[in-house]
Structure formats: structure tokens, C-alpha cells
Amino acid sequence: MDSKRHGTVDEQLLRDEAVVALPPERESLNGYKPTVMDPEQFHAASEKILAAINKVIDGKAEAAKLALTVLLAQGHLLVEDVPGVGKTLLAKTLARTIDCRVSRIQFTPDLLPSDVTGVSIYNQSSRQFEFRMGAVFANIVIGDEINRASAKTQSALLECMEEHQVTVDGHSYQLGEPFMVVATQNPIEMEGTYPLPEAQRDRFMARISMGYPDKLSEIEMLETHQAVSPLAKVTPVVTSADVAAMIATVQQVYVSQSVKEYTVALGRATRDSARLRLGASPRSLLQLLRAAKATAALDGRDFVLPDDVISVAESVLAHRIILDRKAASSGDTPQSIIRAILASLPVSQDAGAERRSS
Amino acid sequence: MSAAIAVAVLGASLSLNGVFRGWVWLVPAITTVFIVGLTLAVLRALRVHPLPTTLGGLIALVFILDFTFFRPESIAGFIPSGATLDTLGQFLKRAGETVVSETAPVSPNAGIVFVACAGLGLVTVLIDALAVPLGMPATSGLGLLVVLVFPATIKPQGGGLLGFLAAAVGFILILGCSQWFAPDSRLQNDNSHGTGQLKRSMVIGGVALVLGLLLPLAIPGFERGTFPVGSRLNPWGVSNGLNPMITLGNSLRNPTGDGSITYATSSTAPVYLRSVTIDKFDGDTWAPDDREASRRIGPGRMAPDYPLPSELVRQLTVIDTGQFTSPYLPVPYAPTAVNGLSGRWSWDPETLSIRGEDGTTRNQQYTVYSALPALTTATLSQDNAKPTSISQDFIQLPSNVPDIVKNTAKTVTAGANGNYAKAMAIQDYLRSSQFSYSLQAPVQGGYDGNGMSVLADFLQQKSGYCVHFASAMAVMARLEGIPSRIAVGYAPGHATGATVAVAGQEPLPEYQVDARDAHAWPELYFEGVGWVAFEPTPSRGVVPPYAAEPVAAGGPSTNLHDENLVPGSSTPAPSTAAVPPLAGPGAGSGTGTVSATVLYVTAAALLLAVLAASPRLVRSGIRARRLRPGGPVLAWAELQDLATDYGVPPVPSETPRHFAGRLSNSAVLGAPVAAASPSGADDDAGQRAVASLTGDFERQRYGPPAGVPANTAAEQTHAASVRIAAVRAAFRHNASWFAVFRAEWFPPSLMSRWFQLLWSPFRRLGGIFAAAARRAATSVQRLFEAIRWRR
16 A cells, blocks of 8 residues: 555665665675675674774774774775874774785875876886876775865775776776775864865765774873884784675675665655755665664674664764754754754654564 | 445434434435435545545535425526525525424424435535545544434434444444545554454444443433433523423423412412413414414403303402513413503404513513403303304314324213213313323323324323323314314412512412423313313313312212312412422432442442453553564564553654663663672563563564574464563562552553544644644735735
8 A cells, every 4th residue: 555655665765776876785896706704703703803903092992893884884984083083093903904905095285196096107118008006906095184185186086986996098997895995084174175075075985083082091092002003013814805705794684674764764854854955865875774784794683773774874974964054053063963863763663564564 | 435424424314213203304315425425436536636526525415405305496407596595595494493393303394304414415525524535534423423413412312222323333434444545644654554454443343332332221320411311402492482382391391490470369269371372283283373463462451252251250360470481471361451561462362362572571560350251060061052153263173183083082072962071071081090191201202292193192102291181182172073272371380378469459369380380271162151271181280160070970080189179279289299200310219229229339330440440451451462473573562562651661763772772771670781780580581581572573673584483483472471571570570669550550551542542633633723724824925925026
């Protein structure tokens, strides 16, 4: 009946979103089929990664977990905070724990797009142009202070992030899998920065903010970081194949109809909200659901709960929505508005809804 | 859906049986409702917008009414024309007259049937509009109530079981069908239980129906409500005097009636006060004939049109009407002059009844000089001639005199010789012990009122009040060739003990008459003597000496009252004593009262106990029903309700996990696990149960469909019950006694649901009104803007 029609509409919407946000969850393009891990293996691997990160960065378990979530959800991470709280450290640690190719780009105002993507150079001996890969050809790319580069360079990164490929001189080069960009940036009010345009912000699955460590963690940090960089002690704990398998596992996580409905309802609520000028895009909902799947997997479940959606909603949506001028001047932040929407959005958990969805 | 509505409306209209006489009205009613329902169904099937659908229903109503009632005057048989409107006016007038002047059952004349059909059709459209486009099927019961209210208030027996049952069945059908034909998803979102809805609503409705029918039987005194049995709602006041025959019965049954008349008379016996006479016995309803043509203004001097004997007994009566209000002036018979009236009054020379032209009897003080022929048995017995000196009006009978009346008259007067003997025979027959005086019997027997058919019923049942006795005697007298009429007025009443000083007279004894003394009696005409009053009503009034039975002739006295009602006796019988006790609170007979009371009290206590326990019973019923099929979803619902009962209601924007977390941290479930080192196994069990219930529910609700069949259904059921029991035990262990009591006896989860159910129609109505107001405001604003733009 009517409700059923509702259901199909929602599904259609989700499918549409998948079309909009090409490409969807991709299989590995590097030739091998990643195998799905069983829960114990998955849990053990994720625990190892998190433990390694937490050894380096004290008191930031939440941020570490979110970073891993984004990695497993095949998204890109934007770490935004004031200088000196360990943004780059987090990115580097995450990259180091995985046995894979890591590259680091320090964005500066004079950085050129070719520095990121690579450039064709004339080889004297072979008498032809050779493509020299740029820094982006890696599994994990750390883009430090991304908002210091010019818009031209920033957008060079866009194609890589979205399409997982680089096109130079008409040739397309595939990037490796997994591929993740971890960018850090200072808050846009800081001097000498080019703020990321909306379109580019939308490419990042989540934006996290490190925040200052608590007292004990800070004391400990002063102690351990005195002599030698903690990064030096970090050794890879998982292989890139493991990560690919983990990603495949995440893709297998089941999403029930009601969770999809809830996600869509959340997106619609942001679009209908009077305090927002721009609500969540369909792509953001897709990424939200992917992140939720990764969260569920990290939690040891093979299905998504509304709780998973809620736990990542703030990080995934906050940097995409734009406040209405009135709301901004009245002291609202994107985070606070998302929290308010979550608090007012009903989670259908009655028995009737269950029967309807089946 | 439309069919269900039609069934409901027709069912309710069945209860109108009894308001109308016969079943003639039923065919037009069925046609009307059916056509309107059909039109609505067809329009809806064509997916017409709701507003035109309702309008279409109204138009169909107009057409079908036109077709049924005004076919000749209409264009093409069903389109109203100007002439239709004229006829409509007449119809409405007739209906109005019927409503005002008749009592149930009324004759089904075209006017009143038209009004009834129009009403039923409108109710159909209204219910349809409420149930379908507005999505408030429950409220449509109001429409049915409208139909049911009429018979319930008008009909002496109440609405009637048949009509009530039929209407209830229809209502349940509406509720059931609304689930399938709901115009939008709102209804389904509210209570979407899909297929079982019809069955469930049937069961619930059936139970409610049975309860509603049984309750009045179980509760003592239920039959004495605002409308005691036999009384009628009369919005036009108790005594509008338009038809004294009808107000008579009402004022008798409502002894609290307004005001009382006091009078003082020079007569040796208290007098009958006569307001008006009724002499036309045709038609369905007898009413006074005012004879406008021959009325004369000014009752200062009155003389009848017929010859009077020379020997007259002259009397003087001073009357104060007080609050008594009627167009007809109560005077003792036969008035020769009335002085002291204010306003214009006219009188009818044939009947000597006095009517106000521009005033009523309210607050009148007047003096009546009356003259009565000196009547004795002897003078009356002389007359055997056919009366010639008066109008033939008083001897004419309609053709529809029932056979039983004719036969009775023939049998009763068989041995009598002469007009007086015949009259006495009729009076004796009616005063005999076969007949009993009762205000209630005619009402219950359905022959309250007057008219020929009523008379037949009365002679069969042999029970009634003055109107019936008087009209029976009058009709039977006419059958025997004696001119007769029915006088309506007041029986003598009782002495107040005071005296009134009248100029030129000795102080006169004062009498008081109130509504209980309202009376009707026959007057028979004897040539050479004039009109003579008789008293055929047993136990009422005073039998005049000429009409009293000669002891030798009558054999054993037919009426005990005769002895002490001999005229001239100093104490006129207060008629109150003679009125049989009404079936009232105090009327219970002595024997068996105690045991009956005990029975009633026990029944009431039992009922109260059941009522008080009902939330608990219903709640545990719900719990059992949820846990029987088991299933994590139902168990979860039960957990939520249980938590609500103990003060931790779920929040709509909460995930199951969050709710469980809040529950675990709340005081009612004991300390959280982390802190629960020595707190006892009970708390732990509760915590664990909540955790596993949550896990199961999440898996069931959000998990992959095939991921559940780990354990069998029976096992699941068992586990769910055990866990719920554990949670409950933990709750009871930790909550205060008050919380436990409330949760057990007045579970908030149930109460809030009931309240919601109760209020939902009103809330929705409120929402509709608010939306309408908003829309209106917007359009007004737009209008203003447009005006400003013009400028």
C-alpha cells in the first residue's frame, strides 16, 4: 500500500544517490580479489591498528577510530584544527601502521598541480616522454596543510580523490588500492590560507577535529616525546592486502531498510531545516552510510544500527552543510544543528514498521 | 466503505421505527441513503477530488429527494424548479406542525418523512466526509449518534435495541473498512496492523457492544436518568397549550409543572375548570376546533347557542391563574360572564370555551359567573329524543372508527333504555374494575396520544388515563346517538383551607389546582338540559350526583371512591392520592427490596472491581499476547512498555541501544554493571536480560534477514519470557512501592495509549481547524497585498 510505495521511493532515492556519486564502492582494480575476513580476524586487525596509533597519540582514541573508519569505508579524511595538536602525527601514524606506500605532500602556495599528479619528462636516452609519477601515487597520501596551496593545486587532487586515477597528457593512470587522502588544514580563519571550496570539502568523507589532549595525556606526551620521535617506533601491523580484505568485509555489512529510511530522513531533515542554507547532499548520505557500515564492522557487527549512523553523522555531515546567516550569528555551529536534528528525528522501532519493511 | 456507511445510517434509522407510525417511511429513507451512498462510491471510484465528491453527494441527495417527493413539480422529474420550492415550503410547514403538535408515534405524512429523509441523507454525506477524506472514521460515530438521539429522546421506549445494534454493526464496519480505504498513509502510520484490523475492530466493537447492553442491566437505577421513562423531551415548554390533549399527558407526568391555579367558588362542591373542548373526532390527532368564524369577542356576557332549561344553579368563582400559561381560559362550566380579564378574549358560543386573542392566561385574576342546569337523575332520564337543537358537529364520527369500539359500545349499552341510561352504562363500564388508571401503560404500550387507533388500543389494554377514558366515552356516546365532546381542563383539586373574601358574598373556600390535576372528561348533550359532564375515569375527579350510580341499580359499587366523593362532602378527594405511584425511586415494593439492594450492591462492587482491575488485566493480556509468539520485536515492545510503566519511557528519537543504555543506567534497574559488585544477582540478571533483549531486537530489526535462525522459535519464546520476567523482577526490586503499585494497576504505557486514543479525534480536528485558519489568514493577507498593489 502507501507505506510500501514509500519504501520503494526511498530505495530508488538511494540508488539514485549511488548513480550521482560515481563510482560506488569499487572492487579492487589491482587484479586480486580481496577475501572477506571473518569477524575474529577483522576484530584482531582493527585492534592492532588502533593500539599502534594509540601508542603514539595519547588520549585520542576517538579520532583514531574515526580515521580507521574512514580508511575502511574508502573515504578521505580531513583533519582540521589549530596548529600543533597532532594532526600530522595522526595521519602519519595511521599510514605507518599499514604496510603500504605512503607519500606526503606539504602544500605550499607555490606548489604546482604537476607536483601532485606527476609530470611527463623527455627522456634523452629513449627519446620519448616518460611519466614521472607524482606524490599521489601511493596508498595513503598525506596532504599537509592543504588549504595553503592554491585552488589550482587543490583541484588537481580532486580527480585523484574521486576517480582514483590521474590523467596527464591524455593518459589515465590508475592509483593503487586502497587509496586514501588524509589532509590536514588549519581553520580557515588563519592567515595565508585558501579555504577549500564546497565541492572539494564534499570529497572528504569526514572531517575530524583533534582537540587538545587532556591533562594526563599531555603530561605523558611531554615525557614520551622528549627523546625520540614516537613515529620511529611505529612498525606496520597489517599488510595492504589485509586492509583490502577489511574493506571488502565492510562492504558486506548488511543495511536494513529501516536504517536506510533513517539515513534518508536525516538527510531530508538537514535540507528542510530553516537554520541551514545548504543541507546534506545525496553523496554525503551515501558516504554517511558507508562510514556507518565501517563503524558497525569495527564494532563487531555485520549489520548497521541507527546508532552507527548517529555516531558518524556529525563528522560526516558537519563540514558539508552551510549555516543560514541568522543561525550563524546566533551562535549555532553545524555540529550543534546536526545534534539537534538527531535529537528530534524519530527512530522507528515499533513492531509495525518492522512488518512493513519485510 | 460507502456501503458500510449506508448500512450504519440505515441501521441507526431503524430505531426511528416507533417515531413514525408504520413502515411507510422506510422505503424513501432506504432509497435516499442508498442513492447518496452509491453516488459517493462512484465518484470516489472515479478518483474525484474529495470536495467535489462531497458536493456530488449533496447534489445526489437533492435530486433523489426531489424525485421522491416533488416529482410532479420538477423539471424532468428530478430537477428542482420554482414550484418545488413552494411545495417544499408546505412540506416544511407540515413537518413543523407535526413536530409541535404530535407525539410519537407520529403519522408518516409527506412533510415529516421528507425531513427525515433529508436528515438521513445529510448524515450519510457527513459521515462519508468524516470517514474518508478527513480520515476520522471514529468521529463518524457522531453522525450516527445524531440519528440515534432522536428516537432516544422522542420515543418513550428509548432508541430500541434493534436500531442500536444495527447502527453499532454499521459503525464497526466503517471502522474496519476505513483501514482498507484510507485515503492517505496517515491512518496506516497511526495504527498499521494491516490485515488483522477488521477482525480486531470487530472483536473490540463486539465486546464494547455487549458491555454497553449489559451495563444498564447490572447497574441499579440506570433507567432513571435525565429522561425518566415515559417523559418526553419537549423543547417548546411543558404546556404550550397548542394542543391541550398532548400537554395534558405531559403535565400529568411532570407534576413539577409550572404554577398552580387557585380559585374560590360559591358552589357547594369544588368545580371542574374547563379550558377547551374537543369535538372533531376525525383525523389522526384530535385537536380543539376554534370555530374562528363564529367566535365572539368579549366574554363579559356569554350565552350559549342552545336552549337552556329555566332552572339554573348560579355560581360565582374567583380564579387566579398564577404562572399557568395557556391560550385557553380555565373556567367552570357553564360561564355566563367573565369579568376582570386583561387583554382581548373571545368565546365560542357552541362550546363556551374562551380563548385569548392577544394574551395568555398567565397572571390573570378574574371572576366567572356560571350557571348550571339543576341536574337530577330524573330530569336526565326524561330525555330520549334525538337531539336537534345543536350542530351536527357533535354527533359526527369519522368513517374509521375501529370495530372494537363499535362492538364495545353495542355490548355495553345493550340493556340500556334511553340516552341517560346508555351514558350511565358506558360510564359504568369504563369505571369498572376491568379498567385501570395508568399514566405509564399507554406510553409503554405505544398508544399514548389520541385518535381512533389509540382508542382501539386502549379498549384492548384496558389501561390508560383520563384522555383515553374521556375519548372512549365520547366516541361510544356518539355511536349511540348522543352528542358528545371532550372537555379538557382541571379536576377540582384540593382545598387550601384558606378563604377568599369576595364583595357581597360570604368568604368563599379556596381551592388549589396544579399540573397533577390536569384532566379530560366527556360532556354529553341532553335535549332540554344541555351539556352534562360525566366522569368515566376511575379514581379521578368527582362523580357528579346525577352521574353517580343509584345504589340499587348499580349493584355492587364499581368504584370505592364513589362513597367519599359524594358531592357536598367537605373534603374533596385530593387527586394526588388517587394517582397511582409512578415507577420512581421510592416505589420499590417492600418485600424483596433488601435482597435486591444486596444484589445490586454486590453487582456494583463487582463491576467496580472489574473496572479498577481492567488496566491491569488488559496490560497482562497484552504482555501474554506479546510473549506467546515470542520474537525479539514483540519482546522489545514489551520491554519498552515495561520501562514506561516504571517511569523510563522511550523517546522517539532514541535508538534501541541508547534506550537500553538509559534503562541500564536508571535507578529502577539497579546499579549499572560496572558498579555492581555486591548488589546481588537480581540486578545483574535484569541488566543481562536488557542487554540480550536489546541485542536480539537489533539483530532482528536491523540485521540481515536470514541471519536469525540460530535457535528455534520455542526456545526464543522461552528466552524472551524469562528475560522479561527478569527485568520485571529487577524493576519491582528497585522501585518504590508506589511506583510498583502504579505500574501494576495503572500502567502508564496503557493509560497514555488510552488517552491518546481518546483525544486523537479532537487533536486531529484541532489540526484541521488550525490548518484552515492558517490558510484563511494567508488568503486574507494575499487579498490585502493585491489591494495594495492596485493602489
